[in-house]
Amino acid sequence: MDSPRTTGPRYRFAPSPTGFFHVGGARTALWNWALAHSEGGTFVLRIEDTDEARNQPEWTQGIIDALAWIGIGADDPHFEGPYFQSHYAEQHVAAAQQLFASGDAYYCDMTAADVEARNKAEGNQGYQGWSRDRGLEHGPGRVLRFRVPEGTTTVHDLVRGEVAFDNVLIEDFVLLRGNGSPMFLLANVVDDQAMAITHVVRAEEHLPNTPKQQMIWRALGHQPPVWAHVPVLVNEQRKKLSKRRDKVALEMYRDEGYMSAAMVNYLMTLGWTPKGESEIAEWPQMQADFRLEDVNHSPAFFDLKKLAAFNGEYIRMLTPEQFLAACRPWLFSDNAPFTADRFDEAKFLAMAPHIQPRCVTLADAAGVIDFLFLADPVIDRAAWAKTFAAPESVAVLRASTAAYEVLPLWNAEALKATLEITGEAHGLKLGKAQAPVRVAVTGRTVGPPLFEALEALGRDESLRRMRVAEAAVA
């Protein structure tokens, strides 16, 4: 362990690399991060990679990348780690031996099947402490179990208050597997002690583990940390978000064009509300204001619609330059509707204020102005048919082409004024008159403001498309 870089409280985030990085984990990480920062403390990242069957090294990098995306990274002085739990196996075993020596733990040679069989025979559930007084020594296949004392274990929790557990109902849980490897309950505590963790802020699903861990802390001669169990995130069925069932991968949202700031802001509001009149808040403010005591006690539904609304808000707050920079990955991806060589920054920047309010995600931008950078617009057949079903449409298209050919100044204002006049001549309001031109030039009936788009497209290309359309409907 490195020497701590700060002297304040020590928080930690301890994910296991068994899959994509979970949005629920992200919120827990964010809350720990805010606390470590505002209290002048440290955020320790520890990768709990002791489940050999399920761990994959690539998930570890995924966690680190995802954390970096939401602003939690090693370049910050409050960050420490990552540590890998698997590197500390010796300490875990040493702690287990200490517990055995002190009589707080004992060996048991019953297999899981043995326990099940005996329970079935006796009509019980769980492990009944059968090997407690058999005086078994360490041996192959023998597990080390914690000797749960009599009495009550009370957990002082910053969000739950005092929670009391009757020890009689806590079975003698396993510390070391039959193969000698440490289990989560033990490893987690030993690491927290080794890393001088003072505050354990984690999801509520760990609350039932806490009395067990607190007993280990004490048996090992340490004062337990400050506990805080925050509510879980749930899906529409109100079940805990699951990697199997639900769309929980932070990486996926990033790739779909959700902004980091929007995700962070949304996640923070799940179970907590920023001070002030708006729930849209800047990170420094949220970081300063966040308090565990203010956290809601009940589970929160991860609502995609609200996330999308937050994302739209954040996209609209961007300057054109920021917006362009943020959209680049999608503008130049293999899935972009146009090729990179046809893209024109100046045109995009000019249209940005009109693109932004039409985007839910950054990925949407390309689709909104694809016609600007395509050799030919992609024609929506239904839109075309509907628009040119009206006989005046063809006439308006011809007349406006003629009028635009002789337009002295090619700008949005002049283009609009001209089409207004052309439309009037055919007894059409601008709303109707613009439709054929829009379909001819953009291929669709919906899209950003037409005249600004025509200006950006340029006279030659605009007129070319209008003539192509004229020929097609003739």
Next chain:
RNA sequence: GGCCCCAUCGUCUAGUGGCCUAGGACACCACCCUCUCAAGGUGGCGGCACGGGUUCGAAUCCCGUUGGGGCUGCCA
């Protein structure tokens, strides 16, 4: 089954005994604005799970019921 946690509009929440005729946001609906679509503006719909207490007074405190969730592994 046992243990534990939780309970305000559909959703996220404000609310810590009188400022509550319960406030905001998202979603939804209507209207306005408008070159289409958005965005924006205005308005609307909609909630303290239920039953008992305590109190002059309860969304707020207590008890119970009901409902939901978590845990109950030689996973983490």
